[in-house]
Amino acid sequence: MTYLAVAYLGMLIAIGLWTWTVFSRSNDLEQRLQAVERSIDTIEPEQE
Amino acid sequence: MTKRLAETILLLGFIGIGTTLGLAFLKAPSVSINAFESPEAQRIFYWHVPAAWAAFIAFGFLFVGSALWFFKRSDLGWRMHVAGAEAGLATGLMTVWSGMVWGSAEWGVPWDWTDVRLNTFGLLTFLAMFLVLGRQSQPDGVETRDTFSTFGLFGFVLVPVTYVATRLWQIRHPGPVIGGGDSGSLNGEMALILLLGAISFTLFIVGHMLMSMRITSLEQRLESIQEAMDKV
Amino acid sequence: MSEALLSFNGVSIRRGSSLVFKDLNFELMRGQIVLLNDKNGAGKSTMLEAAAGLLPLEKGEIFHHGELILDASGRSKRSSTAFGLTLQSDGCVGSQRLEEHILNALDLAGGRIDINPWLERYNLTHRRHDLIAHLSGGQRRKVAMLAGILPGFVGDKPRILLLDEPAAGLDESSRSLLVEDLLELKQRGNALLLASHHTDFSNCATHVFNGLELVPNDAKAEMSGTQRDIKATTHRTNPSFRTGVLLNQRTLSTLASNGIAGFLTLGILLALVDASAIDSSIIQASGLFLSAAFAAGLVGDNMVPMLHEHRALEWWKAHRQGIPHSYIHALVLGSALTALTQLGFDEQVSWPLVAIGGLLTTTTMAIVRTIDLATSRLARPRAAFTRILTPVLILPFALLVQWVTDSNLL
Numbered sequence: 001m002t003y004l005a006v007a008y009l010g011m012l013i014a015i016g017l018w019t020w021t022v023f024s025r026s027n028d029l030e031q032r033l034q035a036v037e038r039s040i041d042t043i044e045p046e047q048e
Numbered sequence: 049m050t051k052r053l054a055e056t057i058l059l060l061g062f063i064g065i066g067t068t069l070g071l072a073f074l075k076a077p078s079v080s081i082n083a084f085e086s087p088e089a090q091r092i093f094y095w096h097v098p099a100a101w102a103a104f105i106a107f108g109f110l111f112v113g114s115a116l117w118f119f120k121r122s123d124l125g126w127r128m129h130v131a132g133a134e135a136g137l138a139t140g141l142m143t144v145w146s147g148m149v150w151g152s153a154e155w156g157v158p159w160d161w162t163d164v165r166l167n168t169f170g171l172l173t174f175l176a177m178f179l180v181l182g183r184q185s186q187p188d189g190v191e192t193r194d195t196f197s198t199f200g201l202f203g204f205v206l207v208p209v210t211y212v213a214t215r216l217w218q219i220r221h222p223g224p225v226i227g228g229g230d231s232g233s234l235n236g237e238m239a240l241i242l243l244l245g246a247i248s249f250t251l252f253i254v255g256h257m258l259m260s261m262r263i264t265s266l267e268q269r270l271e272s273i274q275e276a277m278d279k280v
Numbered sequence: 281m282s283e284a285l286l287s288f289n290g291v292s293i294r295r296g297s298s299l300v301f302k303d304l305n306f307e308l309m310r311g312q313i314v315l316l317n318d319k320n321g322a323g324k325s326t327m328l329e330a331a332a333g334l335l336p337l338e339k340g341e342i343f344h345h346g347e348l349i350l351d352a353s354g355r356s357k358r359s360s361t362a363f364g365l366t367l368q369s370d371g372c373v374g375s376q377r378l379e380e381h382i383l384n385a386l387d388l389a390g391g392r393i394d395i396n397p398w399l400e401r402y403n404l405t406h407r408r409h410d411l412i413a414h415l416s417g418g419q420r421r422k423v424a425m426l427a428g429i430l431p432g433f434v435g436d437k438p439r440i441l442l443l444d445e446p447a448a449g450l451d452e453s454s455r456s457l458l459v460e461d462l463l464e465l466k467q468r469g470n471a472l473l474l475a476s477h478h479t480d481f482s483n484c485a486t487h488v489f490n491g492l493e494l495v496p497n498d499a500k501a502e503m504s505g506t507q508r509d510i511k512a513t514t515h516r517t518n519p520s521f522r523t524g525v526l527l528n529q530r531t532l533s534t535l536a537s538n539g540i541a542g543f544l545t546l547g548i549l550l551a552l553v554d555a556s557a558i559d560s561s562i563i564q565a566s567g568l569f570l571s572a573a574f575a576a577g578l579v580g581d582n583m584v585p586m587l588h589e590h591r592a593l594e595w596w597k598a599h600r601q602g603i604p605h606s607y608i609h610a611l612v613l614g615s616a617l618t619a620l621t622q623l624g625f626d627e628q629v630s631w632p633l634v635a636i637g638g639l640l641t642t643t644t645m646a647i648v649r650t651i652d653l654a655t656s657r658l659a660r661p662r663a664a665f666t667r668i669l670t671p672v673l674i675l676p677f678a679l680l681v682q683w684v685t686d687s688n689l690l
Binding site (some may be wrong): 121168271272 | 336
Binding site for chain 2 (some may be wrong): 003005007011012015019022023026030031035037040
């Protein structure tokens with residue numbers, strides 16, 4: 001029973017971690033995109 | 049909008065998986081001692097079977113995506129390939145790992161070369177690992193996509209080949225004696241928990257693949273903006 | 281004179297994430313020197329590599345001497361008349377000798393000529409037996425350039441010569457010698473496609489291709505002197521096989537990589553398994569005896585990473601006459617390992633098992649090599665983790681071991 005509980009918990013933590021990394025990758029990319037788009041916006045008015 | 053949808057599906061799935069495991073551990077009935085060598089270990093099935101089901105969906109996604117890129121050069125196909133490979137790796141590992149835990153408790157050995165499903169899942173998981181790690185090492189481009197989608201399609205061939213090889217091996221080499229008993233019949237409560245598991249895992253993996261497809265398209269958008277900025 | 285030796289028919293090519301050519305139609309005629317001198321990134325190398333049949337086509341077809349060599353469905357065929365090729369990155373392996381690479385180019389073209397005059401002309405005679413790795417960048421470029429132009433002097437049949445930056449790193453005097461050679465090649469009826477930024481070549485090119493159309497060029501340079509009388513002898517050897525054997529003998533790469541894996545496995549088995557406990561009638565014995573040979577094969581063919589140097593793999597692939605391999609060495613190594621394992625466990629050597637061990641190493645190596653070659657188009661083929669796929673081979677190995685046991689070979 002104990003090893004089963006450990007196995008269950010371990011696997012839950014593993015998929016939790018995986019989900020966490022996916023979320024953080026998505027947020028990180030969004031921030032980078034926003035930063036790049038903002039920098040384009042600031043370059044373009046200056047050119048005008 | 050897709051982001052919210054994907055996140056909701058994923059979180060619902062995750063909660064569902066937690067619930068399934070809680071129920072499996074605390075609520076599911078124990079099977080008769082004679083049916084299994086290690087009666088408690090059968091509770092791993094509430095994890096193993098839905099994970100295998102989710103892996104099946106993920107690999108299906110991978111093959112369809114690979115074919116769509118390879119034959120139609122579809123961008124959606126490539127995103128499906130990437131999402132399917134990542135989800136296939138995760139669910140494949142879950143299936144194989146839980147299978148090995150059960151195997152060592154029930155058969156006394158963690159791996160059985162005479163078991164068709166175990167071998168197929170094992171090899172497909174290695175394929176998914178190759179696709180994920182290999183792709184991450186390469187810049188995106190038609191050469192990368194062509195190469196990895198070819199290997200994705202190779203998975204189609206791998207399934208029947210593994211099946212034949214394992215059957216041949218099984219005929220020649222008797223496997224470990226698997227505890228007999230009436231493992232085919234599931235009582236109502238067990239079936240219900242398994243169903244909940246299957247639904248939760250499906251939601252979870254679909255949510256993950258939607259998230260992954262979104263990440264790939266964000267990466268492509270970022271890359272194209274950066275390329276445009278290089279030219280300024 | 282107006283026979284098209286090379287034709288692009290509605291060709292579209294994608295590289296990376298961009299479409300480099302769209303519906304390109306182009307013909308290279310006998311006796312033409314077409315210069316590609318667009319700015320960097322305009323697709324000069326892409327056009328030359330496509331002409332050599334190295335790049336998959338999105339659309340269209342490519343013909344050599346009127347024969348289809350590549351189309352968009354991936355159908356590819358070797359042209360009956362071999363061509364000369366100088367790639368932008370030299371295409372020769374550092375462990376080869378200078379003259380070996382040039383002779384390979386001639387053998388692939390189906391005939392040999394005396395190379396001494398050319399080695400002398402380009403001041404390479406004193407280096408002819410040197411390894412390419414020991415040459416300077418400029419000297420290596422001369423070797424790559426000679427391998428591209430010399431096929432044009434073999435026999436009477438005009439050939440296509442594809443030269444990508446043949447003069448990069450060459451001094452002025454070598455460049456003017458090259459211009460003279462190109463003019464003679466043109467005179468002999470060859471068709472040359474040449475990518476370069478050097479102004480020397482605008483003086484000898486008959487046309488300039490600007491990415492869209494062929495523009496006639498006012499070539500000022502004329503061939504000085506008369507056409508040389510060059511005798512060619514037909515030569516029927518298999519240069520890819522010969523190169524594989526030579527490179528293996530010189531570098532001992534199969535022994536150093538596959539051999540070490542095999543010997544290591546054998547060492548571990550000898551350390552862990554009690555020889556007196558082996559019963560040859562049970563499965564473990566044959567599996568045990570074949571393990572070292574299997575491990576040696578799993579390392580793959582070291583020739584593939586060796587050929588990634590200076591993109592030599594692409595050079596060999598383009599000629600479609602085989603790629604150097606280490607199969608012979610794998611066969612010997614696998615047999616030796618199997619025999620040694622049996623001797624190590626105090627068993628009598630079973631010769632059929634020795635032969636099976638040799639074949640096992642060779643076959644395993646061939647499969648791993650195929651996987652490696654399938655990833656060679658990637659931007660970083662060496663970073664692709666192909667070894668993750670080797671577990672696919674375990675079941676076939678187990679089946680072989682069972683078959684050996686069933687057939688009472690031991």
